[in-house]
Amino acid sequence: MTRSTVQVDGRKLTVTNLDKVFYPACGFTKAGVLDYYNRASAAILPYLVSRPVSLRRFPDGAETEGFFEKNCPDYRPDWMGTHRVEHDSGPICYCGLDEPAALLWAANLGALEFHPLLCGAGEPTRPDWMVFDLDPGAPAGLADCIEVAFLLRRMLAAVDLQAWVKTSGGKGLHVYVPLHTDVSFDQTKSVARTFARTLEKHQSQRITSVMKKSLRAGKVFVDWSQNDSHKSTVAVFSLRARPLPSVSTPVSWDELSAANESGDPDSDLQFLTDDVLADLDRRVEIFAPVLELRQKLPDLD
């Protein structure tokens, strides 16, 4: 095993096997992964700091099985803290990814993907966002997701809510509705379900709100169920374990409609690490309101 020591913001970090290929389809190495997270740390960290984050680790590369790690390993550096959250099934001590060195330490373990819960560690019952995961079942694709995203945007606007979109890094889109107000997971889940079911009723041939794989073929699955205190969604600016090193990337509504009109949304909306780094400030800007815009869910009584 090859090792080297690097300095990250004054922390000494040992990194290993830098030349190991993590994305065999294009020869992207572990060094590339660490370099990406190093240069994108200011973009991704605001979505990880003080949050319970599950690591999705692929120590043998992106095309292997991989596994979710919720509890932070004991062998973490002593300067690194954890965020303890009481779940129904017992407490979990998530890794405290609160600084660049912690992010890189995790990436060095093969954590390609970072999956935060939708709440802060301090308030595990109050979601900061309502999230819709638009997941196309083949032969439906990204073009169908874009159309559903616009329908969703229209419905949200009808109840005075604004939303922002990021690519999943694969074939889907994630729609984020920032809240940052007093709200419970029961509420976001119930409202999200109502949106999904209304969409399904509106276009039952193209949209489903049901998770079951056999019912999803040719339809866009509007996954509302992630609005749950123990469910995580992949973080914006996280790498994905796909054949190429793609990134879950913020996109503007204008870009979405342009991609749909161009007729090749799959290539227009595929962002690899270099694409994201080349345009990082603008990408950060697009999604910035998600971090702080205060919005209230429609009155439910």
Place this chain on the structure above:
Amino acid sequence: MAMWKGTISFGLVAVPIQILPALRSHRSAFHMLHAKDNSPVQRRMICPAENVFVHPEHQQRGYPVGDDKYVVVEDEEVKQLEPKRSETIEIESFVDLDEVDPVYFDRPYYILPTGPAKPYRLLVEALGESNRAGIAKFVMHAREHLVALRAVGDALCLQMLRFADEIRPGDDVAPDEGKLAKKDIDAMTREMKKLYGDFEPGMIEDRYQKRIDKLIKKLRKTEGTVSPPGSATEEAPQVEHQPARDLIAVLEESLAEARGEDE
């Protein structure tokens, strides 16, 4: 409830009894539903050659004797070979319970007296006091069983036993690599002693089933129930924050506008 009625006998003793199951099922199994309409799907015997459902009346028994070779046997012929149901459980010997390795224990049943209780209670008491089990063979449900009768509290337990040839000897599977040193065994024993305790059956509980029960309860509340067409009424979800009809109406209206603009 009784699965078998008859008499326990040995020497001059005869106790009329019945057998009851000792296991109670607390598991609820899932049913598979047709996702389209929620009808519970059924298992049916299919003929792969014709891809048709074969009614039991058109099925016959075949005993496999090689690849795609069967000997056809009539139900009647099989029935004649079945052992005759026993009228008595004839105890052959009383053995020291400690000599019966638990690996032989199969399903437990309870035995209750159908006549006067006294001989039954005497038998239970004597078995318990001597720490012995009565070994017998008897036929129930067309199968011959080897059983051990033993005391469990104040009740008589009929413990089905596995036949010796059903169980692979442990020595066949255990690793065998040289002799172990006494001091190493002692060290292992010392480590174990730190955890010596008393066995409490209550410490074993089916946590998986408990989690399933909890999930079902939650889903019934938040998701309601579904039913096949034309049957029981479905239950609506009873979530705390049931969205107002107003919200649905507003959302539907926004989509209707979208449709209007497209046309």
